[in-house]
Amino acid sequence: MTEAPAHPAPALWPAPYATGAVEATVTVPGSKSVTNRALVLAALAAEPGWLRRPLRSRDSLLMAEALRALGVGIEEGVGPDGEGEAWRVIPAGLHGPATVDVGNAGTVMRFLPPVAALADGPVRFDGDPRSYERPLHGVIDALRALGARIDDDGRGSLPMTVHGGGALDGGSVEIDASSSSQFVSALLLSAPRFNQGVEVRHVGGRLPSMPHIRMTVDMLRAVGAQVDEPETGGEPNVWRVTSSALLGRDLVIEPDLSNAQPFLAAALITGGRVTVRDWPERTTQPGDALRRIFTEMGGACELTDLGLTFTGSGRIHGIDVDLSEVGELTPGIAAVAALADSPSTLRGVAHLRLHETDRLAALTREINGLGGDVTETEDGLHIRPRTLHGGVFHTYDDHRMATAGSIIGLAVKGVDIENVATTAKTLPDFPAMWAAMLGVPETAGAES
Ligand SMILES: O=C(O)C1=C[C@@H](OP(=O)(O)O)[C@@H](O)[C@H](O)C1
Numbered sequence: 195m196t197e198a199p200a201h202p203a204p205a206l207w208p209a210p211y212a213t214g215a216v217e218a219t220v221t222v223p224g225s226k227s228v229t230n231r232a233l234v235l236a237a238l239a240a241e242p243g244w245l246r247r248p249l250r251s252r253d254s255l256l257m258a259e260a261l262r263a264l265g266v267g268i269e270e271g272v273g274p275d276g277e278g279e280a281w282r283v284i285p286a287g288l289h290g291p292a293t294v295d296v297g298n299a300g301t302v303m304r305f306l307p308p309v310a311a312l313a314d315g316p317v318r319f320d321g322d323p324r325s326y327e328r329p330l331h332g333v334i335d336a337l338r339a340l341g342a343r344i345d346d347d348g349r350g351s352l353p354m355t356v357h358g359g360g361a362l363d364g365g366s367v368e369i370d371a372s373s374s375s376q377f378v379s380a381l382l383l384s385a386p387r388f389n390q391g392v393e394v395r396h397v398g399g400r401l402p403s404m405p406h407i408r409m410t411v412d413m414l415r416a417v418g419a420q421v422d423e424p425e426t427g428g429e430p431n432v433w434r435v436t437s438s439a440l441l442g443r444d445l446v447i448e449p450d451l452s453n454a455q456p457f458l459a460a461a462l463i464t465g466g467r468v469t470v471r472d473w474p475e476r477t478t479q480p481g482d483a484l485r486r487i488f489t490e491m492g493g494a495c496e497l498t499d500l501g502l503t504f505t506g507s508g509r510i511h512g513i514d515v516d517l518s519e520v521g522e523l524t525p526g527i528a529a530v531a532a533l534a535d536s537p538s539t540l541r542g543v544a545h546l547r548l549h550e551t552d553r554l555a556a557l558t559r560e561i562n563g564l565g566g567d568v569t570e571t572e573d574g575l576h577i578r579p580r581t582l583h584g585g586v587f588h589t590y591d592d593h594r595m596a597t598a599g600s601i602i603g604l605a606v607k608g609v610d611i612e613n614v615a616t617t618a619k620t621l622p623d624f625p626a627m628w629a630a631m632l633g634v635p636e637t638a639g640a641e642s
């Protein structure tokens with residue numbers, strides 16, 4: 195985690211305080227994880243495809259821009275049925291030289307180097323300062339073992355150049371993906387285009403974010419790839435993808451259930467009722483676990499034809515929970531836990547120290563800055579609820595820190611979120627959506 199910036203003065207957004215029970219119905223934009231996988235798979239397909247209701251945010255636009263730089267056609271417009279936004283993806287030969295800005299998007303920095311290895315020239319990868327600190331060695335080492343040439347000046351991280359050779363051998367590789375499941379997803383997504391496909395064997399400590407690997411496998415199968423994996427009878431910690439052509443599909447992107455979290459939390463915290471439209475009946479998104487986790491923290495949910503309705507009970511309970519599978523939900527759960535009637539222990543998320551910021555340190559510092567009592571453990575947080583007071587909640591360029599602070603602001607007067615605009619990484623309209631949920635005017639400071 196970088197120090198909270200002292201100069202220039204950060205833009206502050208007064209987080210709206212909820213004066214009563216929140217009653218709202220919300221449409222949450224498309225999933226970042228599904229959109230960015232769909233873009234990669236469509237770009238590697240043998241025929242054009244459609245993405246309907248894609249997420250339009252910093253992370254997905256960086257992915258689209260990078261694929262365009264490699265020669266892929268991506269036309270943004272409305273779908274053939276005239277309903278909502280749809281992007282047409284037209285695969286083409288992948289060309290270098292090209293440059294890719296990954297921003298601070300894990301999906302872009304991990305999923306695209308294998309695609310770049312298939313290009314016919316050098317592809318330079320660079321990004322935000324934080325992207326230099328996020329682990330990438332799993333992808334770099336694996337690609338080298340599979341036949342790619344990569345110049346990273348020996349750092350094992352960004353910036354780097356992938357010298358695409360027009361094709362990649364592929365084959366068997368061992369990786370330690372305990373610091374990010376995205377290493378596995380990255381290799382699997384491009385593997386149908388490797389000459390020999392791939393066999394990825396994870397050999398390190400516990401693999402986090404398993405639902406995201408399931409999402410990768412499901413989406414590969416949906417475009418015709420043949421995948422063997424542990425959960426359908428394969429060897430533990432081994433994934434195999436066969437070399438094959440991929441279909442161009444017409445895919446409707448699910449709403450981002452992790453970005454639904456603050457809205458469901460609003461119902462939980464205020465004893466209100468919030469419906470998130472179009473919640474999928476079946477999904478690999480980790481956000482689906484909120485149904486169980488938030489119910490345990492106080493409240494009830496119901497899945498109907500309209501979506502998921504969560505009703506708060508007026509009480510918020512602490513929770514002892516392993517979040518290893520659903521790490522990206524941790525900031526929002528920590529925020530709710532800080533307002534609960536009993537302590538919480540959040541476990542299994544040591545790898546969050548390598549996310550957009552060191553999320554364990556950032557949550558501890560910012561909740562304690564409002565009068566909270568949070569301690570870091572080896573693999574998570576221990577949160578003892580205290581009466582909180584207003585103050586500045588710093589976000590460290592982390593979208594989920596901004597939404598976590600906003601959750602606390604619903605119950606605590608005078609919380610100012612520094613740089614709420616960082617939510618643009620995955621949810622650019624967050625301040626307006628939050629104000630609309632509460633029926634209040636959008637406040638200043640949100641636009642900078
Ligand atoms: O594959 C994906 O789309 C993601 C995987 C997870 O990464 P880690 O396994 O690095 O936590 C998750 O936290 C991230 O938000 C999105």
Ligand SMILES: C=C(OP(=O)(O)O)C(=O)O
Nearest residue numbers: 298299300301522549550
């Ligand atoms: C960890 C996250 O993002 P990324 O895809 O950049 O890893 C996240 O969105 O919580």
